Amino acid sequence: MSFFRFSRRKFSGDNIFEAVVGLFALCILILSFYLFRELFIGSELSRNTFGLSFLATTTWDPVNEVFGALPFIFGTIVSSFLALVIAIPFSIGIAIYLSELAPSGLKTPLSFIIELLAAIPSVIIGLWGIFILAPFTRDYLAPPLSTYLGFLPLFQGPMYGLSMLTGGVILAIMIIPITSSVSREVIMTVPVQQREAALALGATGWETTRIAVLPYARSGIFGAVILGFGRAIGETMAVTMVIGNSPKISESLFAPSYTMASVIANEFVEATSGLYVSSLIEIGLLLLVVSIIINIAARVLVWKLRRVEGGGRA
Amino acid sequence: MKWNKRKLVDRIMSFLAAACVIIAIIPLLSILYTVIINGLPAIDLDFITKLPRPVGEPGGGLGNAIEGTFIVVGIACLIGLPIGILAGIYLSEYGENKFGHFVSFMADVLTGTPSIVAGMFGYTLVVLYFKSFSAIAGGVALSVLMIPIVTRTTEESLKLVPSSIKEASLALGIPGWKTTLYIVLGTGKSAIITGALLAIARISGETAPLLFTSFGNMFWSGGIDKPISTLPVQIYTYAITPFPDWHAKAWAGALILIVMILILNIGVRFAARKKFG
Numbered sequence: 066m067s068f069f070r071f072s073r074r075k076f077s078g079d080n081i082f083e084a085v086v087g088l089f090a091l092c093i094l095i096l097s098f099y100l101f102r103e104l105f106i107g108s109e110l111s112r113n114t115f116g117l118s119f120l121a122t123t124t125w126d127p128v129n130e131v132f133g134a135l136p137f138i139f140g141t142i143v144s145s146f147l148a149l150v151i152a153i154p155f156s157i158g159i160a161i162y163l164s165e166l167a168p169s170g171l172k173t174p175l176s177f178i179i180e181l182l183a184a185i186p187s188v189i190i191g192l193w194g195i196f197i198l199a200p201f202t203r204d205y206l207a208p209p210l211s212t213y214l215g216f217l218p219l220f221q222g223p224m225y226g227l228s229m230l231t232g233g234v235i236l237a238i239m240i241i242p243i244t245s246s247v248s249r250e251v252i253m254t255v256p257v258q259q260r261e262a263a264l265a266l267g268a269t270g271w272e273t274t275r276i277a278v279l280p281y282a283r284s285g286i287f288g289a290v291i292l293g294f295g296r297a298i299g300e301t302m303a304v305t306m307v308i309g310n311s312p313k314i315s316e317s318l319f320a321p322s323y324t325m326a327s328v329i330a331n332e333f334v335e336a337t338s339g340l341y342v343s344s345l346i347e348i349g350l351l352l353l354v355v356s357i358i359i360n361i362a363a364r365v366l367v368w369k370l371r372r373v374e375g376g377g378r379a
Numbered sequence: 380m381k382w383n384k385r386k387l388v389d390r391i392m393s394f395l396a397a398a399c400v401i402i403a404i405i406p407l408l409s410i411l412y413t414v415i416i417n418g419l420p421a422i423d424l425d426f427i428t429k430l431p432r433p434v435g436e437p438g439g440g441l442g443n444a445i446e447g448t449f450i451v452v453g454i455a456c457l458i459g460l461p462i463g464i465l466a467g468i469y470l471s472e473y474g475e476n477k478f479g480h481f482v483s484f485m486a487d488v489l490t491g492t493p494s495i496v497a498g499m500f501g502y503t504l505v506v507l508y509f510k511s512f513s514a515i516a517g518g519v520a521l522s523v524l525m526i527p528i529v530t531r532t533t534e535e536s537l538k539l540v541p542s543s544i545k546e547a548s549l550a551l552g553i554p555g556w557k558t559t560l561y562i563v564l565g566t567g568k569s570a571i572i573t574g575a576l577l578a579i580a581r582i583s584g585e586t587a588p589l590l591f592t593s594f595g596n597m598f599w600s601g602g603i604d605k606p607i608s609t610l611p612v613q614i615y616t617y618a619i620t621p622f623p624d625w626h627a628k629a630w631a632g633a634l635i636l637i638v639m640i641l642i643l644n645i646g647v648r649f650a651a652r653k654k655f656g
């Protein structure tokens with residue numbers, strides 16, 4: 066490092082160069098600040114008019130200018146949780162298979178294919194959702210659920226193709242690539258000695274994973290799950306296209322619902338009055354703040370593990 | 380070897396884990412299959428060169444939407460690539476301080492920005508200012524998503540450049556900034572390009588940020604300060620109508636979009652793998 070410092074003092078070109086690229090790095094902070102600032106100012110009218118009751122009331126009435134975001138908050142949280150419930154076992158299974166159990170020749174191509182799913186634009190997944198997934202959940206997924214689990218209010222009532230259930234399934238499909246690939250990365254940071262110790266005691270492949278690998282990777286996998294949750298909350302197009310867009314809070318997963326991102330996507334252009342626009346921007350602000358908090362939490366969990374591991378290895 | 384319970388559990392769990400992988404791949408295959416089956420019959424030369432027709436009139440295409448996607452993504456690149464790459468250079472070469480760590484952290488956090496929020500940002504910043512939907516607003520919204528990705532991939536790729544190369548250059552008396560510009564960047568160039576192309580592939584398919592920034596347009600682009608049609612938004616508009624003819628157009632548009640994105644994605648990854656082993 067002292068070498069760099071010496072040369073930097075000698076050639077003033079270095080200072081200029083550092084200042085220039087530093088300025089562009091500063092752009093990132095300015096961008097983050099402005100992102101927040103624009104939405105904060107834009108939502109001022111709504112925040113002053115409704116206060117905290119905006120988050121707790123269910124009326125969404127553009128004609129009389131009464132806005133409450135609870136149905137959308139509910140829809141976002143429930144659909145994202147549903148997505149997690151479906152995606153977590155799959156993601157962990159995939160991560161375990163691709164890092165521990167798969168034949169080594171299959172590991173790279175399979176993880177490449179799974180990550181390819183993340184490259185498909187969400188509008189195309191939504192298009193597929195409307196014409197393939199929604200009829201599929203209506204005809205093949207919902208009937209057995211209502212037959213066997215129909216005593217739960219979750220699975221009662223008529224099944225519409227465009228529903229909370231379809232929304233949750235499509236979100237699960239969309240977050241599996243990220244949760245599984247981050248979990249896989251985390252699992253691969255587990256020191257090989259852990260595994261060798263278990264194997265040396267005569268453990269089978271699965272036992273090694275269960276005893277030596279998973280406990281070590283637990284907090285990182287939790288971080289991956291939270292990261293997936295953040296994605297699910299912010300996901301817009303595919304959900305908008307399949308969730309039915311009805312601002313009602315229903316106990317049943319078979320009923321249509323509405324998410325925070327969807328209401329913005331659907332109504333922002335049509336919003337005419339200042340208060341209407343401002344309310345939608347407040348929903349956006351909420352979405353931004355929540356997803357940033359979630360992201361920070363996830364990064365901290367995943368990073369902590371990497372840093373501990375990196376320190377040990379070096 | 381004796382067949383006991385532990386061995387059986389091992390087999391079952393391996394099988395379940397493999398099943399997870401297979402089930403996760405099914406949606407991907409189904410998406411690709413349906414897009415190709417439904418999209419291919421509707422694609423012809425007219426489709427990629429002509430303007431859309433009103434509902435009920437057969438024919439017409441998405442030529443303007445394809446043009447618009449290139450323009451909007453181009454604008455996003457003009458804004459996003461310089462900022463992202465230069466910020467990435469800072470982070471990898473001079474970023475070992477509190478400011479650098481914080482910027483790196485924020486870039487990481489920004490990658491989680493919901494795309495619809497990026498659209499709102501483009502709206503309040505550009506659309507309200509110029510009082511019109513425009514291609515520029517769309518580009519700005521997409522660049523918000525692009526900058527953090529490019530920054531992080533640039534930082535990561537430059538950190539992989541061996542310090543011995545840097546030291547060799549410095550030992551020859553080449554100033555630090557020239558070393559960074561010619562030696563470090565020269566070595567990390569292909570990795571940076573890979574990252575940039577992947578970021579382009581990622582934003583080309585984004586719809587949410589464009590809904591109320593670039594909006595839409597039934598004609599050829601009338602300039603970057605005017606509303607402009609893009610492929611993802613056009614697919615969305617067609618998909619939620621009740622007209623089978625427009626559904627067919629949505630599938631065909633989806634096929635074109637998916638081919639563009641997958642070619643970028645797979646091509647880049649294969650090129651990168653060949654290069655770096």
